[in-house]
Amino acid sequence: MKLLVAVKRVVDYNVKVRVKSDGTGVETANVKMSMNPFDEIGIEEAVRLKEAGTATEVIAISLGVQQCQETIRTALAMGADRGIHVLTDDVLEPLAVAKLMKAIVDKESPDMVILGKQAIDDDANQTGQMLAALLGWPQGTFASKLTANGDSLEVVREVDGGLETIKISLPAVITTDLRLNEPRYASLPNIMKAKKKPIDQMAPADLGVDVTPRLETVSVVEPEKREGGVKVETVAELIDKLQNEAKVI
Amino acid sequence: MKNPFETEERRAFRETVARFVEAEIKPFADQWDEDGEIPWELHEKVGALGAFGFGIDEAYGGLGFDDCFMRAAYWEEMGRCGAGGVPAAMGGRNISVAPIHDLGNEDLKMRVLPNVIAGRTGSSLAITEPGGGSDVANLKTQARQDGNHWVLNGSKTFITGGMKSDHIVVAARTGGEGLTGVSLFLVDHDSPGFSRTPLDRKMGWWCSDQATLYFDDCRVPATNMLGEQDRGFIAVMNNFNLERIGLVAQCLGMMKLCLAESIAWAQQRETFGKPMIRHQVIRHKIADMSARIDALEALVNQICWAVNESANGDDMPVAEISKAKFHATKALEFCASEAMQIMGGAGYLRGNAVERTYREVKVMAIGGGSEEIMRDLAVRQMGL
Ligand SMILES: Cc1cc2nc3c(=O)[nH]c(=O)nc-3n(C[C@H](O)[C@H](O)[C@H](O)COP(=O)(O)OP(=O)(O)OC[C@H]3O[C@@H](n4cnc5c(N)ncnc54)[C@H](O)[C@@H]3O)c2cc1C
Numbered sequence: 001m002k003l004l005v006a007v008k009r010v011v012d013y014n015v016k017v018r019v020k021s022d023g024t025g026v027e028t029a030n031v032k033m034s035m036n037p038f039d040e041i042g043i044e045e046a047v048r049l050k051e052a053g054t055a056t057e058v059i060a061i062s063l064g065v066q067q068c069q070e071t072i073r074t075a076l077a078m079g080a081d082r083g084i085h086v087l088t089d090d091v092l093e094p095l096a097v098a099k100l101m102k103a104i105v106d107k108e109s110p111d112m113v114i115l116g117k118q119a120i121d122d123d124a125n126q127t128g129q130m131l132a133a134l135l136g137w138p139q140g141t142f143a144s145k146l147t148a149n150g151d152s153l154e155v156v157r158e159v160d161g162g163l164e165t166i167k168i169s170l171p172a173v174i175t176t177d178l179r180l181n182e183p184r185y186a187s188l189p190n191i192m193k194a195k196k197k198p199i200d201q202m203a204p205a206d207l208g209v210d211v212t213p214r215l216e217t218v219s220v221v222e223p224e225k226r227e228g229g230v231k232v233e234t235v236a237e238l239i240d241k242l243q244n245e246a247k248v249i
Numbered sequence: 250m251k252n253p254f255e256t257e258e259r260r261a262f263r264e265t266v267a268r269f270v271e272a273e274i275k276p277f278a279d280q281w282d283e284d285g286e287i288p289w290e291l292h293e294k295v296g297a298l299g300a301f302g303f304g305i306d307e308a309y310g311g312l313g314f315d316d317c318f319m320r321a322a323y324w325e326e327m328g329r330c331g332a333g334g335v336p337a338a339m340g341g342r343n344i345s346v347a348p349i350h351d352l353g354n355e356d357l358k359m360r361v362l363p364n365v366i367a368g369r370t371g372s373s374l375a376i377t378e379p380g381g382g383s384d385v386a387n388l389k390t391q392a393r394q395d396g397n398h399w400v401l402n403g404s405k406t407f408i409t410g411g412m413k414s415d416h417i418v419v420a421a422r423t424g425g426e427g428l429t430g431v432s433l434f435l436v437d438h439d440s441p442g443f444s445r446t447p448l449d450r451k452m453g454w455w456c457s458d459q460a461t462l463y464f465d466d467c468r469v470p471a472t473n474m475l476g477e478q479d480r481g482f483i484a485v486m487n488n489f490n491l492e493r494i495g496l497v498a499q500c501l502g503m504m505k506l507c508l509a510e511s512i513a514w515a516q517q518r519e520t521f522g523k524p525m526i527r528h529q530v531i532r533h534k535i536a537d538m539s540a541r542i543d544a545l546e547a548l549v550n551q552i553c554w555a556v557n558e559s560a561n562g563d564d565m566p567v568a569e570i571s572k573a574k575f576h577a578t579k580a581l582e583f584c585a586s587e588a589m590q591i592m593g594g595a596g597y598l599r600g601n602a603v604e605r606t607y608r609e610v611k612v613m614a615i616g617g618g619s620e621e622i623m624r625d626l627a628v629r630q631m632g633l
């Protein structure tokens with residue numbers, strides 16, 4: 001079984017995100033970047049499937065600027081076999097990513113594509129679903145457990161009310177949820193091995209995809225600063241504040 | 250600062266250690282230090298990262314290569330964990346595997362190294378004696394040959410990991426007075442005539458163990474001698490170089506931790522109607538700490554480069570390492586003290602990283618060669 005795993009380069013989850021002074025987006029200059037945590041979970045799951053003998057090849061894909069190569073290297077150090085980098089400095093919206101991924105799927109014919117349920121930068125939660133639609137493949141989103149049985153997959157999904165178990169046929173698109181697994185650390189021997197693994201580079205044009213944005217960002221603003229809380233003395237005071245200050249009742 | 254020697258692999262390894270420290274050590278460091286112990290599992294987890302395998306052949310579970318930058322990155326990131334006892338508890342092996350690997354016979358290496366490198370067992374280095382640690386050439390523990398065995402008599406103290414290690418590299422006197430009569434032995438913990446007791450109530454490094462070791466007609470097979478008879482002193486001295494670089498890099502990490510904690514506190518705490526960070530005196534403290542960090546970082550990088558070059562035949566930068574060691578501990582002393590001042594009373598309470606770092610300055614300034622001895626060695630290296 002051949003697996004494609006998407007790995008996005010995002011602002012590190014420990015970084016306090018700041019809005020650019022001109023309000024056009026989030027500051028990424030001189031900010032620590034890392035692999036999207038949900039994508040790490042995706043790579044981990046793929047590598048586990050390979051270790052279990054279910055998968056034969058794991059390919060890590062990243063789309064974006066030159067430094068995405070670092071993100072792919074991290075995936076290779078975790079155990080992916082090779083990488084594909086679609087190089088572009090353009091802003092990529094979920095639909096453009098899904099189209100690029102589809103073009104790669106057409107070339108590579110994998111049995112499964114694994115993506116994060118969302119990227120922690122813009123939290124779109126769309127790409128996996130769009131890709132499944134473009135491919136006409138079944139999808140198992142928000143996966144918290146994955147079991148491969150021949151040419152089908154049992155996926156336990158995290159849904160509002162609890163857990164839902166579905167059975168889908170392969171090939172399929174999977175998006176990972178937080179509890180699917182705990183990703184490993186890239187060990188030093190594997191970091192050194194990753195150095196020798198190949199990364200193919202191509203441009204969106206090579207894949208025949210037009211990535212021109214279809215959305216216009218009107219403005220990006222910092223969330224309002226939260227004021228410190230106060231302790232109220234009486235129920236009457238609480239009701240008064242809810243009525244006259246918070247204006248919720 | 251951007252490091253001119255950075256490579257993708259060095260960056261990736263540092264990243265791995267940093268993330269490991271953040272997720273697997275920091276949340277537990279306070280508790281482990283109060284408990285006086287780390288879980289043994291941590292040795293194995295760090296072993297799995299590859300952190301104990303520098304300079305060790307792959308046949309014995311090592312990495313099959315060495316890189317001083319990566320060694321330094323490990324120690325620096327560990328220095329940021331906020332409890333020096335954590336890397337120390339695992340660190341006996343960092344300073345004892347090289348003599349085993351470089352000087353031990355094949356059987357011994359196959360028996361000992363794979364488990365130690367993987368973190369399944371521990372090893373320690375025993376040089377210091379109750380009678381003194383600085384004057385290594387004058388050590389008193391005796392070893393005499395008896396058929397196919399060596400019989401050791403004497404004691405060692407302050408031995409890091411000494412209570413838990415399965416294997417201990419011991420320096421003992423096999424010849425006459427002075428530096429030409431010292432040999433190295435591998436003593437297994439179950440050797441007849443070997444016993445040990447813990448050193449208790451230390452100033453810092455609580456979650457690591459330091460032991461006094463007793464050799465009472467302790468018999469070890471002759472094949473456990475490491476290297477040539479009477480040639481142990483030079484091996485001990487060579488071994489100190491990488492130990493000291495590790496300590497220097499750890500100081501750098503501790504300094505960065507002090508700075509980060511100081512900034513966080515100074516931004517949040519208000520005095521005289523404004524955040525502390527707006528007071529000039531505090532800003533200058535931050536500047537002074539930061540400048541010392543930059544300088545030490547540049548020095549560490551330069552030394553790592555020189556050490557890597559020494560693998561190609563250049564001399565080991567012994568003088569520079571000695572100077573870096575006391576330079577680093579003095580810079581750490583400054584940063585830890587300033588961080589304490591910025592924290593004020595809150596810093597005086599146990600359970601925060603600045604308080605612990607302040608207490609752990611002295612083990613850095615004394616262990617692995619004291620400031621005084623480092624200055625002396627540096628000046629000797631100048632031919633004076
Ligand atoms: C927590 C901890 C862990 C340690 N772990 C280990 C370990 O794993 N293995 C090991 O072998 N040792 C270990 N040590 C021992 C350490 O290396 C020694 O403490 C150190 O080398 C100093 O030796 P000493 O304590 O015997 O002091 P001494 O040698 O007695 O010296 C006392 C003081 O006098 C100064 N001094 C000595 N000679 C001179 C001189 N000629 N001129 C000026 N000043 C001088 C020294 O700098 C020192 O300040 C550890 C120590 C500590 C505190």
